[in-house]
Amino acid sequence: MRTAPVSPYLSADVPSPTAQLSIRQVSKVFPGKKGMVQKLRGKTSPDFVAIQDINLEIEPNTFVSIIGPSGCGKSTLLNMIAGLSPISSGEILLNGHPITKPGPDRGMVFQNYALMPWMTVEENLRFAVETVDPKISKKKRDRIIKEYIQLVGLTGAEGKHPHELSGGMRQRVGIARALAIDPQILLMDEPFGALDALTRGFLQDEVERIWEQQRKTVIMITHSIEEALLLSDRIVMMTRGPAARIDEILDVPFPRPRNRETIDQHPAYHELKVEMESHLFRETRAVEAARVG
Numbered sequence: 001m002r003t004a005p006v007s008p009y010l011s012a013d014v015p016s017p018t019a020q021l022s023i024r025q026v027s028k029v030f031p032g033k034k035g036m037v038q039k040l041r042g043k044t045s046p047d048f049v050a051i052q053d054i055n056l057e058i059e060p061n062t063f064v065s066i067i068g069p070s071g072c073g074k075s076t077l078l079n080m081i082a083g084l085s086p087i088s089s090g091e092i093l094l095n096g097h098p099i100t101k102p103g104p105d106r107g108m109v110f111q112n113y114a115l116m117p118w119m120t121v122e123e124n125l126r127f128a129v130e131t132v133d134p135k136i137s138k139k140k141r142d143r144i145i146k147e148y149i150q151l152v153g154l155t156g157a158e159g160k161h162p163h164e165l166s167g168g169m170r171q172r173v174g175i176a177r178a179l180a181i182d183p184q185i186l187l188m189d190e191p192f193g194a195l196d197a198l199t200r201g202f203l204q205d206e207v208e209r210i211w212e213q214q215r216k217t218v219i220m221i222t223h224s225i226e227e228a229l230l231l232s233d234r235i236v237m238m239t240r241g242p243a244a245r246i247d248e249i250l251d252v253p254f255p256r257p258r259n260r261e262t263i264d265q266h267p268a269y270h271e272l273k274v275e276m277e278s279h280l281f282r283e284t285r286a287v288e289a290a291r292v293g
Contacts, residue, residue: 009250009272019057020217021081021185026054026090028076050076052243054090056236063211063218065228067276068238069283074221075189081219082108082187094184104132107178111190113170115162121149121173122158125180132181148176151210168199175207179214188220192227204230205260212257225276229269230260237276240283240290247279 030048051073058064066074079085081092083102092099094106115124125145129136149155152172162170171191178186191207192200204227211218211231222228228235235250250272254263263269 009253009268009275010248018059020060020062020095021056021058021219022091022093022096023054023056023058023077023081024091024093026077026080026092027052027088028073028080028085029088049243050241051238052245054246056246056249058217058219058234060217061215062233063220063231064234064236065220065222065232066236066238067222067225067228067280068244069240069280069287070223071287072238072241072244072283074238078187078189078219078221081185082106084108104181105184107181107183107186109171109174109178109186109188109191111193113162113167113174115170115173115177117162120159120161121154121165124162124173125149125177128177129180144180148180151179151213152176152206166199167195168203171195171203172206175210179210179216183216185217185219188218190221190223193223200227201260207231208258225273225280226260228276229254229272230258230263235272235276237279240287247283248275250275 028050030050054077068074076085080087083099116127119127122145125148129141129144149158152175154172192203208231229252232252235252236246237248238244239247253268254266
């Protein structure tokens with residue numbers, strides 16, 4: 001990451017004393033196959049270094065997007081924040097406490113929905129709520145389920161199974177399920193990647209609306225520059241892998257609530273978009289050149 005920003009939209013590389021989530025010198029190494037040696041920045045290693053020395057401070061109620069070329073370890077980083085994958089070195093702290101396993105303080109929304117296919121919409125939410133709080137009263141449980149089904153606009157679809165829903169509706173269930181456990185942080189791994197362009201745009205607007213109501217801390221992986229600019233307060237741009245790192249962090253100055261039809265009129269929009277396009281083009285070309293070489 002640059003320590004002397006050349007753009008007014010680049011965040012300085014300084015720790016935040018108010019950070020809710022702190023990622024400090026985090027690396028992820030996958031054991032290599034016997035006899036295989038990886039070339040890594042002038043050195044050799046028998047292991048695969050996915051990400052290296054990641055440092056990131058995220059304040060409460062902030063929407064952060066992570067972008068980068070394919071294979072740069074975005075999902076790997078998100079899985080470590082979720083506690084689904086162990087950290088090789090460094091530490092990830094939530095409110096000052098190390099993350100070592102999954103917990104209800106982090107809700108996860110997956111690209112492939114990850115719903116229980118034999119359960120209805122209501123049952124998928126009920127399962128999540130009761131798993132987190134087995135002693136919850138029926139009255140409170142039903143109130144929570146109704147509230148979040150209504151929040152994502154699925155009132156009337158409570159009794160439907162996932163196969164009876166469109167892709168966009170299934171992803172709404174995934175968002176409602178993640179929010180129903182009242183997490184401190186919502187993690188989203190390319191939540192709209194499998195959707196058509198029209199549905200994707202509609203759900204982006206819905207997430208913006210929900211975020212305005214909930215004001216949760218959100219960390220989202222995306223390949224879409226426009227999506228990141230629409231939804232984010234900060235955009236983390238990662239380099240190519242192996243040994244991917246954070247190259248730059250952009251502050252997004254657009255006022256909220258946001259409207260996709262007007263944000264491109266903000267004087268910073270095109271500068272930010274060009275900066276992100278240049279970064280992705282440069283890193284992707286480097287990946288292709290390494291494959292050819």
